[in-house]
Amino acid sequence: LHSYAAVLQYDGTAYWGFQLQPAPQGRRAKPTVQLRVEQALCRATGQGRQALRVQAAGRTDAGVHARGQVVQFCCARRQGAAPLLRALNALMPPDIRAVAVQEVPLDWNVRYASRKTYAYDLHLDPVADPFLHRWRCHPRRPERLRLDAMADAAALFVGTHDFSRFANLGPDATRKSPVKTVLSYRLLPLEGGARLEVTGTGFLYKQVRHMTGALLAVGGGSLGADDIAAALAGGERARSAAQRNAFRGWQVAEARGLCLQQVVYAPWSSLGDLEPAAGGSGVVLAAVEEAPPGPRGVAA
Amino acid sequence: LHSYAAVLQYDGTAYWGFQLQPAPQGRRAKPTVQLRVEQALCRATGQGRQALRVQAAGRTDAGVHARGQVVQFCCARRQGAAPLLRALNALMPPDIRAVAVQEVPLDWNVRYASRKTYAYDLHLDPVADPFLHRWRCHPRRPERLRLDAMADAAALFVGTHDFSRFANLGPDATRKSPVKTVLSYRLLPLEGGARLEVTGTGFLYKQVRHMTGALLAVGGGSLGADDIAAALAGGERARSAAQRNAFRGWQVAEARGLCLQQVVYAPWSSLGDLEPAAGGSGVVLAAVEEAPPGPRGVAA
Numbered sequence: 185l186h187s188y189a190a191v192l193q194y195d196g197t198a199y200w201g202f203q204l205q206p207a208p209q210g211r212r213a214k215p216t217v218q219l220r221v222e223q224a225l226c227r228a229t230g231q232g233r234q235a236l237r238v239q240a241a242g243r244t245d246a247g248v249h250a251r252g253q254v255v256q257f258c259c260a261r262r263q264g265a266a267p268l269l270r271a272l273n274a275l276m277p278p279d280i281r282a283v284a285v286q287e288v289p290l291d292w293n294v295r296y297a298s299r300k301t302y303a304y305d306l307h308l309d310p311v312a313d314p315f316l317h318r319w320r321c322h323p324r325r326p327e328r329l330r331l332d333a334m335a336d337a338a339a340l341f342v343g344t345h346d347f348s349r350f351a352n353l354g355p356d357a358t359r360k361s362p363v364k365t366v367l368s369y370r371l372l373p374l375e376g377g378a379r380l381e382v383t384g385t386g387f388l389y390k391q392v393r394h395m396t397g398a399l400l401a402v403g404g405g406s407l408g409a410d411d412i413a414a415a416l417a418g419g420e421r422a423r424s425a426a427q428r429n430a431f432r433g434w435q436v437a438e439a440r441g442l443c444l445q446q447v448v449y450a451p452w453s454s455l456g457d458l459e460p461a462a463g464g465s466g467v468v469l470a471a472v473e474e475a476p477p478g479p480r481g482v483a484a
Numbered sequence: 485l486h487s488y489a490a491v492l493q494y495d496g497t498a499y500w501g502f503q504l505q506p507a508p509q510g511r512r513a514k515p516t517v518q519l520r521v522e523q524a525l526c527r528a529t530g531q532g533r534q535a536l537r538v539q540a541a542g543r544t545d546a547g548v549h550a551r552g553q554v555v556q557f558c559c560a561r562r563q564g565a566a567p568l569l570r571a572l573n574a575l576m577p578p579d580i581r582a583v584a585v586q587e588v589p590l591d592w593n594v595r596y597a598s599r600k601t602y603a604y605d606l607h608l609d610p611v612a613d614p615f616l617h618r619w620r621c622h623p624r625r626p627e628r629l630r631l632d633a634m635a636d637a638a639a640l641f642v643g644t645h646d647f648s649r650f651a652n653l654g655p656d657a658t659r660k661s662p663v664k665t666v667l668s669y670r671l672l673p674l675e676g677g678a679r680l681e682v683t684g685t686g687f688l689y690k691q692v693r694h695m696t697g698a699l700l701a702v703g704g705g706s707l708g709a710d711d712i713a714a715a716l717a718g719g720e721r722a723r724s725a726a727q728r729n730a731f732r733g734w735q736v737a738e739a740r741g742l743c744l745q746q747v748v749y750a751p752w753s754s755l756g757d758l759e760p761a762a763g764g765s766g767v768v769l770a771a772v773e774e775a776p777p778g779p780r781g782v783a784a
Binding site for chain 2: 193194195249269273278279280281282283311312313314315317319
């Protein structure tokens, strides 16, 4: 058995998120990125779907994009990385591209990233660009948005907090820790807009879209920086379903603005002194920091 | 009666071109940009579709985009330009935007442009960008494309020629002149690609895509600059249907790469010393030269 990691970029507009959705009875499975990747891999390798077990670093939601998604899968026979990359791109639809493929140790796990970076892109011109509307949120009255207040409030998220109030937590909420660390949260200029870029060790379900929604409420003046601080401080008291479902002072920001930019892993050495795969740097890196749309990622 | 001009930008991927298509019997009309603009204008002005008579500077084909399309329409009652712009953008789908609206003299005609600029965008990285594939053609073996040879061959088109061999001419081909003037044809760098930008006084049906196809054949080495020169010189002998349908040495370049960038009109004064509309500069200008996607056009 051989294990591979691939870096994917996709325009998520047409997909029901990354993860495979069970088909409603008598119907086809909804198109997801995972479905398209598995279909291409089956044809490229001649393997059955079950054997591949495609897993992703971040299970992006419906409509969310990626510039640096990392996926992992197994192959019974050794594959050349370059032919596998070409075959994937020949067999996947044009809104999903593989930009790097690399063999990884069998005990390497795509879920154990050391940090992830998400970008949330805003369009701030009065008239939204018809070529960008798939990837940028166009807030109401963009000319009134106070970007400086948003940048200041974003800094409040940096650090280790209980993010319970900034997530959609399921019934198993108590099983996983809602304490996460945000390493940086910046507001960057984009042509005609702005980007909120957040890096953290991990994120709860819909956490980035909750944080963005809160920051947009701050920018619009309906929420103050002190409300953000209070919601962060009050995280541990928000565990009941009623509290979680109450209006929190912001709307979850829409999916279209969100993009998984980069996933960073520790070098193999820290996973047990394993040899890096041939040609590998010892780190699977989705080294793609640019804006969607912008230049392409690392070549294989 | 009042006449208005509007500058439109659209992502043409989802549309059957600009012009209204007759509905096949028992079916709905195919979605075209004109259909969506007319539906929005009817709702915005309360007028019937017939009264509007929306006309475009260039009837872009299925899948072709625009950053500076200019359209003209009539309204029985005077409309404020700014409210009309807002209403249009509220009522049109997000892949069509109006970036400027202005009242024009009743005898002004959107079809009488003094020049038009089209851009044809190529993606030249080995792996095409999934965020750009809707607007860029990704030629086979882009790493082997000889851009310098393409730039040299593009210069051959500049001037006044019979472009019969570089067009799809219908049965009424003899009714209109196939002699057109190309004012400039440049190869510009794009991040991860290149743009072929051509400006002319007017273009035949599919002329830009024919010229692009010929230039791609030159870049790929299957055609020489002398073949281009010969096809231009032999234009007047290519009027028979058989000659027009014969393989010419190139494929018509695909629609996705093409974008109507700018339409320029002579000042009102040259149309009979009419006063420019309030706030107008005397010229309806789609002054949008940037790449799709890029910054937005002129504000109203």
